[in-house]
Every structure is written in structure tokens, then in C-alpha cells.
Amino acid sequence: MTVRTTTGAASGTGAADGFALSHLDALESEAVHIFREVAGEFENPVILFSGGKDSILMLHLALKAFTPAPVPFSLLHVDTGHNFPEVLAYRDRVVAQHRLRLHIASVQDYIDRGALKERPDGTRNPLQIIPLTEKIQSEKFDAVFGGGRRDEEKARAKERVFSLRDEFSQWDPRRQRPELWNLYNGRHAPGEHVRVFPLSNWTELDVWQYIAREQIDLPQIYFAHEREVFARNGMWLTAGDWGGPKDGEHVEKRQVRYRTVGDMSCTGAVDSDADTIEKVITEIAASRLTERGATRADDKLSEAAMEDRKREGYF
Amino acid sequence: MTIGTLRFATAGSVDDGKSTLVGRLLHDSKSVLADQLEAVERASQTRGQEGPDLALLTDGLRAEREQGITIDVAYRYFATPKRRFILADTPGHVQYTRNMVTGASTAELAIILVDARNGVVEQTRRHAAIAALLRVPHVVLAVNKMDLVGYEEKEFRRITEDFARYAGELGLASFTPIPVSALAGDNVVERSERTDWYDGPALLEFLETVPVGAEAADAPARFPVQYVLRHEGVRYYAGQLASGALRVGDRVTVHPSGETSTVTGIDVLGREAETAFAPQSLTVRLGDQLDVSRGDMITAGTDVPVLTQEVRAAVCHLADRPLRVGDRVLLRHTTRTVRARVAGLDGAAELTANDLGRVVLRTAEPVAIDAYGAVRRTGSFLLIDPSDGSTLTAGMAEV
Numbered sequence: 228m229t230v231r232t233t234t235g236a237a238s239g240t241g242a243a244d245g246f247a248l249s250h251l252d253a254l255e256s257e258a259v260h261i262f263r264e265v266a267g268e269f270e271n272p273v274i275l276f277s278g279g280k281d282s283i284l285m286l287h288l289a290l291k292a293f294t295p296a297p298v299p300f301s302l303l304h305v306d307t308g309h310n311f312p313e314v315l316a317y318r319d320r321v322v323a324q325h326r327l328r329l330h331i332a333s334v335q336d337y338i339d340r341g342a343l344k345e346r347p348d349g350t351r352n353p354l355q356i357i358p359l360t361e362k363i364q365s366e367k368f369d370a371v372f373g374g375g376r377r378d379e380e381k382a383r384a385k386e387r388v389f390s391l392r393d394e395f396s397q398w399d400p401r402r403q404r405p406e407l408w409n410l411y412n413g414r415h416a417p418g419e420h421v422r423v424f425p426l427s428n429w430t431e432l433d434v435w436q437y438i439a440r441e442q443i444d445l446p447q448i449y450f451a452h453e454r455e456v457f458a459r460n461g462m463w464l465t466a467g468d469w470g471g472p473k474d475g476e477h478v479e480k481r482q483v484r485y486r487t488v489g490d491m492s493c494t495g496a497v498d499s500d501a502d503t504i505e506k507v508i509t510e511i512a513a514s515r516l517t518e519r520g521a522t523r524a525d526d527k528l529s530e531a532a533m534e535d536r537k538r539e540g541y542f
Numbered sequence: 543m544t545i546g547t548l549r550f551a552t553a554g555s556v557d558d559g560k561s562t563l564v565g566r567l568l569h570d571s572k573s574v575l576a577d578q579l580e581a582v583e584r585a586s587q588t589r590g591q592e593g594p595d596l597a598l599l600t601d602g603l604r605a606e607r608e609q610g611i612t613i614d615v616a617y618r619y620f621a622t623p624k625r626r627f628i629l630a631d632t633p634g635h636v637q638y639t640r641n642m643v644t645g646a647s648t649a650e651l652a653i654i655l656v657d658a659r660n661g662v663v664e665q666t667r668r669h670a671a672i673a674a675l676l677r678v679p680h681v682v683l684a685v686n687k688m689d690l691v692g693y694e695e696k697e698f699r700r701i702t703e704d705f706a707r708y709a710g711e712l713g714l715a716s717f718t719p720i721p722v723s724a725l726a727g728d729n730v731v732e733r734s735e736r737t738d739w740y741d742g743p744a745l746l747e748f749l750e751t752v753p754v755g756a757e758a759a760d761a762p763a764r765f766p767v768q769y770v771l772r773h774e775g776v777r778y779y780a781g782q783l784a785s786g787a788l789r790v791g792d793r794v795t796v797h798p799s800g801e802t803s804t805v806t807g808i809d810v811l812g813r814e815a816e817t818a819f820a821p822q823s824l825t826v827r828l829g830d831q832l833d834v835s836r837g838d839m840i841t842a843g844t845d846v847p848v849l850t851q852e853v854r855a856a857v858c859h860l861a862d863r864p865l866r867v868g869d870r871v872l873l874r875h876t877t878r879t880v881r882a883r884v885a886g887l888d889g890a891a892e893l894t895a896n897d898l899g900r901v902v903l904r905t906a907e908p909v910a911i912d913a914y915g916a917v918r919r920t921g922s923f924l925l926i927d928p929s930d931g932s933t934l935t936a937g938m939a940e941v
């Protein structure tokens with residue numbers, strides 16, 4: 228049997244031929260299938276949208292899954308109050324362009340009300356959990372799409388595509404359902420919801436290659452640019468009102484880019500001159516550090532840091 | 543250049559060195575990055591181990607690390623210049639049969655690991671049975687710990703012949719035996735000089751070259767409808783082809799109604815196409831105004847699924863709650879969920895977690911189902927507990 232790879236526009240062939248999808252086409256098809264399953268099985272789904280590349284990719288795939296009709300989901304941004312301005316501008320542009328409905332859960336509001344306390348280290352990532360879970364409860368979202376990938380971290384390697392959460396959004400590894408073939412079981416009791424990860428099987432390189440292939444527009448901070456940064460915990464952080472630089476830390480101008488986009492207080496930049504997608508892909512392919520290890524301070528806290536935070540309802 | 547993906551699963555008994563083998567594959571194929579290795583070295587030192595314990599690369603949850611076992615399926619990703627790999631790493635303990643069934647359900651290849659000192663044991667036979675039951679197209683018998691039997695060819699031969707006898711009885715069409723030492727690295731990524739009597743490929747070489755993923759053009763066309771899109775008065779039936787191909791102009795039948803129509807248009811994610819094939823996601827337009835909705839199946843050609851309210855199947859029971867004759871369940875098949883009752887369990891009083899058995903189901907409505915042996919995606923189903931929604935059983939229809 229001759230195997231021919233194709234990108235979808237296959238021509239008819241005789242019965243002796245076979246078809247095979249390229250790995251990106253297979254990932255795309257699988258993600259679209261997951262979006263459509265949720266549309267068919269749930270009442271009120273929402274896509275977590277941070278303006279980071281994984282959530283941008285999710286939205287792109289959702290748009291494809293329902294074209295020519297509109298996406299039947301709204302967006303939810305958990306705003307830590309420490310966002311990169313470029314990313315917020317991007318978010319608002321996308322929402323307007325596709326006429327989507329955007330919900331915002333604001334960490335700053337909780338702090339202003341005294342419902343949450345600022346941490347001494349100034350990082351707000353762990354503070355996202357309560358605003359997120361309360362918004363899920365108040366809006367009665369029954370499916371919440373997240374951009375999590377199984378290649379990111381060891382605890383995530385065991386995550387399901389459909390991940391059941393109780394009313395506190397807690398993830399119990401022992402309560403997760405076996406997931407077989409492409410049959411996703413989304414049944415849940417009132418008050419419970421399902422976190423859905425359509426990018427489960429993508430790697431960082433897959434994400435970038437697909438973004439390049441589809442020519443998806445990203446916030447500029449993903450590409451090399453001059454920026455005022457200071458060093459903390461072995462990372463370059465952006466100076467800002469959120470709490471840096473502190474005594475003994477000094478600001479310098481460097482050519483950097485971000486590999487992930489999160490809260491400014493714990494998302495570090497890397498030295499880079501990759502100012503195009505092609506250069507970024509080359510850099511990642513040659514990189515000797517995984518995405519989170521290089522840029523996320525909060526994952527280094529303990530061997531089981533991610534597992535603990537997942538249990539609490541973080542992604 | 544486009545490259546394909548191999549999805550594969552591993553199975554082995556506790557202490558066969560499976561985590562070490564997977565760690566070795568990741569490590570020697572340079573898929574382990576510096577910070578991951580650093581974390582493993584730190585954790586190994588904390589435990590007072592000498593070198594880095596490669597098993598720690600894959601043992602994810604704290605509870606497992608503390609117990610030194612793996613308790614759930616973990617998915618791992620690595621790539622070589624030739625291929626991308628998605629590995630379902632399944633624990634080998636006998637009570638975790640369901641994990642191997644889960645991992646094997648999406649796998650095109652299974653690696654069954656044996657300890658060269660112990661040879662084929664009860665669990666090896668169970669792993670082989672699962673690979674056969676789930677119709678995993680390729681099986682590798684990895685005879686591990688060859689370093690502990692002096693790299694002796696006769697030990698390898700004995701185990702291979704022993705396994706071949708069971709494989710034949712189970713209906714495994716073929717398997718590929720490879721002598722390895724995960725700890726020392728023999729024949730995992732590179733061929734070893736210490737097994738000069740072996741002239742086959744190293745494990746990774748085999749994984750890179752085994753033929754996978756091609757949808758035969760003559761496979762029966764199966765299109766379960768997931769969702770109906772409406773735009774400017776036109777209906778688009780959205781779904782993923784489970785098998786075969788669809789072409790514009792094809793005469794199609796909608797199940798279970800039996801109504802027929804013609805494909806007037808195919809769109810592959812916003813791009814018009816003349817043909818689509820599994821596993822592409824697409825939308826289909828039909829020439830007639832039919833009442834088609836989620837849960838229906840569109841097929842083309844004369845090879846059609848069986849329409850029945852009595853489903854016979856091989857099953858693996860997954861849940862801690864047993865399955866008994868008379869139980870009311872939900873049958874989840876493709877995009878359709880119907881109420882059903884367990885009419886028989888092939889003489890068994892009940893099935894408990896990790897049991898492999900056979901079931902007869904009566905369904906409240908007809909389902910259009912294939913034999914699992916003919917079409918994996920339209921012959922597979924789940925049984926769900928209607929009271930709490932938990933997944934009870936995985937089924938492979940015999941129709």
C-alpha cells in the first residue's frame with residue numbers, strides 16, 4: 228500500500244491507495260472534534276482566554292470547528308491585574324473582531340474588596356483560583372475549555388481531555404474517569420462542571436508550527452524586542468507597579484522574548500533574537516529547557532507544586 | 543516535510559523496568575530537557591539513590607512517587623526527525639488492567655515488557671490478551687533485563703517461543719520480539735554489540751518505521767453526526783469521519799432513519815473539498831431536507847452498519863461498582879447515547895473492576911453499530927451509570 232500524506236485536499240484514488248494525515252492535521256481534527264462534542268453535550272460552555280498563545284490557538288480552532296456559523300461559546304478571562312498591556316489590547320481586538328461575549332473575573336476586584344490578600348512575593352497566579360471558581364458557579368458554566376497540554380508537566384501527563392470538577396473546582400486524580408477511544412463522557416451533577424482540554428496531545432513545538440502554518444497573529448511580546456527588565460530567581464522580569472524591581476535589583480535594557488504569557492510577576496522573558504515565527508521555532512527546537520521550567524517561577528516551588536494547585540482548582 | 547504520528551502503549555508487570563525503559567527512550571532520544579533531568583537528579587538524591595532514576599521522569603503524581611508505583615495512564619510526547627510519538631504509559635499491576643485497556647484503545651502499537659529472568663508470566667498473558675481484544679495493529683515483545691541473563695540468545699529464544707504459543711491462541715496475528723536492557727541501554731535507541739546474535743532493529747528504530755495511520759481507501763464510510771450548523775438557511779452536518787472516505791456526489795444513508803440523500807458539498811474546516819477521509823473533521827451538505835441530528839450516522843456505499851436493539855460485545859469492566867444482569871445503564875456509542883439494560887453476562891453473575899467478559903445489552907432505541915473488528919471507532923462503546931454519570935465499562939461490539 229502506498230501511503231500519501233496530504234493536507235486535506237485529497238484527490239480520489241483507486242482502492243489500492245491509502246490516506247494519512249500529517250501530524251498537525253491530525254491534531255487539528257482531534258481538537259475540532261472535541262469542541263464539537265462539547266457544543267453537542269453541554270448547555271453553557273466557556274473558553275478560558277488569557278491572550279496567551281494557547282488560548283489564541285483554542286479560539287482559532289473553535290472558529291474553524293463551527294465555520295460558517297458563529298462559535299457557540301463565550302470567553303472568560305481571569306484578569307490578575309498584572310497583565311501585559313499588549314496582551315489586553317490583543318484580547319479586546321479579538322473579542323470585537325469575532326463578536327464574542329467576554330466575561331472577566333478580576334483578581335484586583337477581590338483584593339480591593341478585601342476578599343483576597345496580596346501575597347508578600349507579589350505573585351498573583353495562585354490568587355486566580357477563587358475568582359475563577361466563583362465565576363464558574365455564578366455564570367453556571369458547565370464546560371470550561373483550558374489550553375493545558377499534557378506535555379507541560381508531569382501531573383498534567385495524567386489529565387483527561389474531559390476532566391470532572393466538583394463545585395469547588397477540585398481535581399481528584401482518583402475520581403477521573405477512564406477515557407477510551409474518542410468517546411468523551413461529560414455527564415455531571417448540577418454544580419459540577421467539566422474542564423476540557425482540546426490541546427491535550429499538542430506539544431509546544433506543535434503549537435508553534437501550527438501557528439506558523441495558519442499565520443495566526445500573536446501579541447508582539449512572543450517575539451524578540453527591546454525591553455526594560457531586571458533579574459529575579461534566574462529570570463528576566465518586566466519592571467512594573469506589580470512589585471519590581473526591589474532593593475538591590477536593577478533594571479537593564481535587553482533583547483528578550485516571552486515563551487509563555489501569564490502574570491507579570493511570575494512570567495519571565497528569555498534572551499532571544501528570534502523576531503519571526505520561523506526563528507522562534509528554530510530556537511524552541513534547539514532549546515534545552517522546557518517551556519515552564521525556563522519561565523515560570525511558581526512551578527519550581529516543589530516537586531508536586533502543579534499537582535497541589537490542580538487539586539485546588541487551578542488548571 | 544510532513545511527518546506522521548505513532549500512538550503506542552506500554553504494558554509490563556510491576557518491576558519489569560517499564561518506567562526505566564520509557565525514561566530511557568525519552569532520555570536517549572534527547573526528548574528529556576535539561577530542567578526535567580535536573581528535577582529527576584534532585585529527587586533521586588533526596589531519596590539517596592546514586593545515579594538519576596530514569597523512572598522518575600514518568601512517575602507523575604506524588605502519591606505514586608511515594609509508593610514507587612504508577613497508578614494511572616500517563617501520556618508522554620517525544621519526537622525524532624522521522625516521527626512524532628504519543629505514548630500511553632500504562633501501569634502493569636494486575637489490578638490496573640483497565641489502564642492498559644484505556645491506553646490500548648487509541649494505540650496503533652503496544653509494547654509488552656517481560657523480565658528475561660522470569661519470562662512469560664500470568665500478567666504477560668493478560669497484556670497479550672488485551673492487545674488482541676483491543677485489536678492493536680502491532681505488538682512488540684520487549685524482553686528486558688538481558689544484562690541479567692548474560693545477553694544469552696537461548697533465553698531470548700525460549701521466551702519468544704513461549705509467547706508465540708499464547709499469541710496464536712489469543713488470535714494475535716503477529717508480534718516483533720526485541721531483546722533489550724533498559725538500564726544499560728541495549729537495543730533501546732541504538733543496536734547493541736552485546737547481542738550480536740540479534741539482527742533486528744533497536745526498539746526506537748522499529749517505532750520509527752512501522753507502517754501506521756493510513757486509512758484504507760476501501761474502508762467503509764462512517765460519519766457520525768456531532769452537531770448541526772445552520773447558516774443562511776443551509777444546514778451543515780459537522781462531524782469527524784470515523785472510517786473510510788466521503789465524496790461529493792456519493793449516495794448516502796442516514797441511520798437509524800434509513801433515509802437516503804446525496805452529498806452536495808464537503809467543507810474541511812472552512813475549505814471546500816471534493817473528498818474527505820478518516821480521521822478528518824468536516825461538514826457535509828446533503829441534497830435533501832432531511833431531519834438529521836446529533837447521534838445519527840451517515841454512511842455511503844453498500845457496506846452499512848447493523849441496526850439493532852440487541853448488542854453483543856466483549857467488555858472490560860472499569861469501575862469499582864460491579865456490573866450485574868438487569869442493571870440499567872446508558873450506552874454511549876459514537877455521538878449517540880441511548881438507555882440500555884444488561885440482559886446477560888455470558889453466564890457470569892457480575893463483572894468487577896478489571897474483569898474481561900462478555901455482555902448482551904438490550905437498548906431502548908436501535909443503534910447503528912459495527913463489529914469492533916471491522917471498524918474500531920464505530921464498534922466501540924462505553925456503558926455509563928445513569929445515577930452519577932461515571933464510566934462503568936468499555937465495550938467492543940461483536941454484532
